[in-house]
Amino acid sequence: MKDDNKNNFLVNDIYNRLLAAYGPQHWWPAESPFEVMVGAVLTQSTAWTNIEKAITNLKKAHALSPDAIRNMPFSELAELIKPSGYYNVKARKLKSLIYWLDENYSSDIDRMEKADTQKLREALLAVYGIGPETADSILLYALGKPLFVIDAYTKRIFSRIGLTSEENNYNEYQRLFMANLATDPIVFNEYHALIVKHAKEACNKKPVCGRCCLSQICSHSGKI
Ligand code: SF4
Structure with a gap:
């Protein structure tokens, strides 16, 4: 598979796996x-x-x-x-x-x-x-604007999976998601929330790869 196609497949596949594992996160937790x-x-x-x-x-x-x-x-x-x-x-x-x-x-x-x-x-x-x-x-x-939020959890998870380098900057990370997902604020909202959930549940500083829903596609699985 060409790199662009592979990235496109993986960015969407990871979203589906995270959503199946954790369900909707109902972000952002605020009243207004x-x-x-x-x-x-x-x-x-x-x-x-x-x-x-x-x-x-x-x-x-x-x-x-x-x-x-x-x-x-x-x-x-x-x-x-x-x-x-x-x-x-x-x-x-x-x-x-x-x-x-x-x-x-x-x-x-x-x-x-x-x-x-x-x-x-x-x-x-x-x-x-x-x-x-x-x-x-x-x-x-x-405001519901279609921009993907990148944080330290995103960098940690996606560099471990092997899709990106941890050295990449904010804009490079953001491009990876925005170029490979439909421009949909609902998906951007849910995906970022799922990344935060996953970083806390499995891919924390000492990752728990044995119970990770991404272990089959992660190049660091079990190596940290
Ligand atoms: S397999 Fe391990 S390193 Fe890879 S995403 Fe899951 S918890 Fe993180």
Whole structure:
């Protein structure tokens, strides 16, 4: 099989195997697009359980809205999101995102959703503290835009399988998925969530290849 055809087959085959093994993941775990945006900033370098605590603090303080975060003193915001770690930096990132949202879309996420996807992505990447993973998480999970999210789990699993090199950059990884899947935000949503699930269930730092649904196609199976 030619490399392009092989990649196309494997990217789709892996999705089907993960979906059969774990079922739908119902991502993103949030009650509103704005909560997704906040979660996408807070989740950088932190376990999700800590983000849940920070989001709960914001909800209890009636502070999970663009207006509340914009008007809140910096120190108060940092205190509320403390469980998410790096809370001073993350408070600054959140404020920057909220100012950007206000300046460009009057804090109206429905208006933001109508903007061109690539222009929106470029604009988000120019906001302090927003890298490609956070930008694409916001675009896909808050706005339903068709962009595949790449994270450290994706790199770990797909380089172990042998489809990619761990040295490849974010854009190269993203191209692998977006060139080989139908442009469908529902599939992109589910696939990334399944990758995270698989990294936690089987392909963690010490992989449990014996109970892995991808072991038949993985070039590292049993070798780590
Ligand atoms: S076989 Fe092992 S290394 Fe390969 S994807 Fe599964 S858990 Fe990861």
